[in-house]
Amino acid sequence: MADVRSIERRRRHRANHVPLTRLLGLVERHVGKLVEKALVGHGLTVDQWRVLDVLADGQGHAQSELAATIVVPGPTLTKIVDKLVDMALVYRIVDERDRRRVLAFLSEKGGRVHTDLAVKVEVAEAEAMTPLDDGDQEMLLDILTRLGRADAPVTTPQS
Numbered sequence: 507m508a509d510v511r512s513i514e515r516r517r518r519h520r521a522n523h524v525p526l527t528r529l530l531g532l533v534e535r536h537v538g539k540l541v542e543k544a545l546v547g548h549g550l551t552v553d554q555w556r557v558l559d560v561l562a563d564g565q566g567h568a569q570s571e572l573a574a575t576i577v578v579p580g581p582t583l584t585k586i587v588d589k590l591v592d593m594a595l596v597y598r599i600v601d602e603r604d605r606r607r608v609l610a611f612l613s614e615k616g617g618r619v620h621t622d623l624a625v626k627v628e629v630a631e632a633e634a635m636t637p638l639d640d641g642d643q644e645m646l647l648d649i650l651t652r653l654g655r656a657d658a659p660v661t662t663p664q665s
Contacts, residue, residue, distance in 0.1 A: 537634045544626035548619060549593070553578060553586050555627065558595060558612065562620045566609035568601070595619055 524532075538552050545555055556576040560567060567575075573583035587610055590596035595616035601607035612620060635643045 533634075537631065540630040540634050541627055544630040545623065548623060550619075550623075551586075553582075554590055555623065557583075557586055557590060557610075558616060558620045559624075559627075561596060561610060561612045561616070562624075564612070566599075566601075566611045568607050568609055572610065590616070 541552050541555065545552070550558070553576060557572055560572060560575050569583055569587060570580065572587070573580045576583070578586070587596060587598070591598065594613055596610050597613050598608050598610050601609050635646075638646060
């Protein structure tokens with residue numbers, strides 16, 4: 507854990523730099539806008555796309571797992587999945603191993619939509635990375651992956 511002195515040293519050193527939280531927010535919004543453009547005509551939000559993309563593995567996922575994965579509060583995830591169910595892209599079934607859990611899966615239609623959009627979203631993400639050369643792109647993805655797996659517990663905001 508960083509101590510107060512090391513934080514203060516970094517603060518002085520980075521006096522002319524934008525704080526990490528602001529940078530991450532700016533990048534997330536920029537990439538989100540590019541992905542939104544890729545989703546135009548399909549009636550999907552970026553969060554709905556994220557759910558489809560997670561469910562594309564065919565494993566079935568509990569809502570709590572989906573909420574943690576796409577980093578939204580549980581009630582928000584419920585609304586997202588409800589909308590995807592209404593669009594016939596996702597369906598829910600009771601987990602046979604634990605009847606208390608409900609798992610979400612892509613429907614056949616959802617699988618087709620995911621397949622149709624996956625390349626478009628990949629192109630949008632590649633566009634976001636164009637300021638970086640290949641080595642920097644790999645390094646950025648590695649760094650973000652490590653930050654995303656940090657030992658700190660992942661929590662989602664309360665709605």
